[in-house]
């Protein structure tokens with residue numbers, strides 16, 4: 001059951017672009033120390049949902065709060081509480097991993113020393129030889145480690161991810177998922193938009209399917225197998241029946 005203390009709280013959200021309704025009564029809550037995976041077909045409204053949480057898009061009706069704060073009324077206060085990883089993490093190519101972290105922390109007014117930064121890079125799994133290298137030659141997985149390190153340093157209560165494992169090989173995906181589990185253990189509320197059903201089944205506490213602008217189906221991990229991946233796969237392929245028609 002959603003509670004007003006959940007760091008991410010969406011209640012009956014409706015959003016349309018011109019006359020095209022994208023979100024139509026969407027409700028979703030992500031408690032502290034948990035991971036929710038939001039799945040849905042292309043154009044279902046997943047990125048739009050993140051955009052509303054970040055205060056970049058405004059819903060026509062319904063309410064959204066991040067740690068009890070309205071992103072439209074107080075966008076800066078909300079963004080201070082959120083770490084956001086877009087599909088392609090935007091970092092500075094000509095700066096090293098340490099310099100990127102230092103710069104990004106300075107931008108958010110949360111500057112920390114080199115020791116704290118390299119500790120976070122190490123915790124995120126970035127090898128020591130890469131700490132002072134320019135990002136120019138970094139893989140997507142390495143860039144994500146830098147971004148997650150910054151999120152760890154900022155100690156934000158909310159982490160939003162847009163298709164974080166797309167383009168990652170299975171090893172890098174497993175590393176990244178392990179990192180998200182560590183972030184959850186710190187008490188962070190994690191909302192992960194993804195098409196990667198296997199990752200969702202591996203690490204999510206809850207998987208929600210976004211269809212026709214709302215959560216049409218949601219399952220919670222239970223038992224040693226956590227989720228019935230085959231049933232989820234079938235659900236994802238056919239939607240609620242109307243999607244396949």
Ligand SMILES: Nc1ncnc2c1ncn2[C@@H]1O[C@H](COP(=O)(O)OP(=O)(O)OP(=O)(O)O)[C@@H](O)[C@H]1O
Pocket residue numbers: 017022040041042043044045046047048049
């Ligand atoms: N700024 C915008 N103006 C008009 N329409 C938009 C805008 N942003 C998104 N849309 C439309 O809203 C719908 C939902 O888009 P959104 O990017 O949220 O989907 P998604 O579920 O993230 O899709 P994908 O899995 O392909 O990334 C799409 O039909 C898209 O074309």
